[in-house]
Amino acid sequence: MSLNVLEAGASPAVVHTAEKALVSKVAWRLMPLIMVCYLFAFFDRINISFAKFQLQADLSLSDTAYGLGAGLFVVGYVLFEVPSNMMLYKVGARRWIARIMMSWGAATAAMVFVNSEWQFYALRFVIGAMEAGFAPGVLYYLTLWFPQHYRGRITSMLFLASAFAGLVGAPFSGLVLEHLDGVLQMRGWHWLFLLGGLPCIGLGLLVLTLLKDRIDDAHWLTPAEKRLLSSRIAQHEPHQSGSSLLTALRIPGFLMLGVIYFLIQVASYGLNFWAPQLIRSAGTQSPVMIGLLTAIPYICGAISMVVVGRLSDVSGERRKFVCGLVALGAVGFFCAGIFADHTLFLIVALSLLGAGIIASIPAFWTLPPKLLAGAGAGAAGGIAVINTLGQFGGIVSPVMVGRIKDLTGSTTPALYVIGVTSLIAAALLLWGLPHKLRTLDKHQVE
Secondary structure: OHHHHHHHOOOHHHHHHHHHHHHHHHHHHHHHHHHHHHHHHHHHHHHHHHHHHHHHHHHOOHHHHHHHHHHHHHHHHHHHHHHHHHHHHHHOOOHHHHHHHHHHHHHHHHHOOOOOOOHHHHHHHHHHHOOOHHHHHHHHHHHHHOOHHHHHHHHHHHHHHHHHHHHHHHHHHHHHHHHOOOHHOOOOOHHHHHHHHHHHHHHHHHHHOOOOOOOHHHHOHHHHHHHHHHHHHHHHHHOOOOOOOHHHHHOOHHHHHHHEEEEEEEEHHHHHHHHHHHHHHHHHHHHHHHHHHHHHHHHHHHHHHHHHHHHHHHHHHHHHHHHHHHHHHHHHHHHHHHHOOOHHHHHHHHHHHHHHHHHHHHHHHHOOHHHHOOOOHHHHHHHHHHHHHHHHHHHHHHHHHHHHHHHOOOOHHHHHHHHHHHHHHHHHHOOHHHHHHHHOOOOOOO
């Protein structure tokens, strides 16, 4: 059915079918490259957890020092997050996302030159600063291309890349650490950062070449397809240029979303930075086996986020799904603490944790656009502010867990603390959000 015919007054069912086919066309065009970029972005965050054992030995780092270095990545990210996203709005997503990828790729590869504790701290800060704005920038970019009622599954597709980063990156890291250690007189953890950083430079060039900033610039869409897609997006969120970041900050529920995301990220970083350590402490010593076992929670997270993304879109319910996933993650943390010395039960606990916390992140990101619809520049900056508030969890979590482990000799108390913070997040989702975030996203076809 031609889209030109649809404009002449076709039935709602025919329009819906055409819209669905059009969204699928856009997704196949944009999402593969974006997902690969996000995969490397997430691997850039978790590779430090696999490098931990060799890196700590070579640099003589305590668990507290390791946690501080891991957290300094987030400090750099947080400080430059909002300015980065405001620049993205000004210069265009394509150029700015490409710049982010190339600069963080170069900084990550430069980890091969680190030979002291302070160099470790400094470069981790720089890597975070270079990557600042990537995730919220991509999330904002997707709001320009996909109607609101498709956001759940599209956001799940994006964050599926983070699960694949753990699924593929964990075994890959184990193989690199075990088999490339000593090659060309370089340590395994040097190779890990080099192989994680250099491809990002090439991906940045692909972003610059293949992505477009606006629907009108997409030569692969017909004029009728451009009109239909633009109208469907504008139906729920006309991207007005006159709104500001300050306007977004004043919206009821905005800062509460930031607090909730902070608590979710405390849990997320607890998994990302410490899962290999938990598995090793339970009795597994082989880097390859640790990598394979660490991949299991990410497999569960990938399955969970796809299923929940589709159910969320079909039902229009966002908040309760996020709440349920965070609560499931809390159960996983408590069980991980209880079964810290039993590898089999620990993996089951980490699987629950992955299915809940990993999947809760894309589910959460369907909520901010409900508040920021039509905010223009305020939407880009507002998404960045929420993400910035959340990323403070990436500062608190690694340092807290490392400090507790140094003081007590065990990570178990820290797991219980993170479990409690996850329950608090679930309670805020259930009872602490305004009416606008409690309403269902209904798919209305005209």
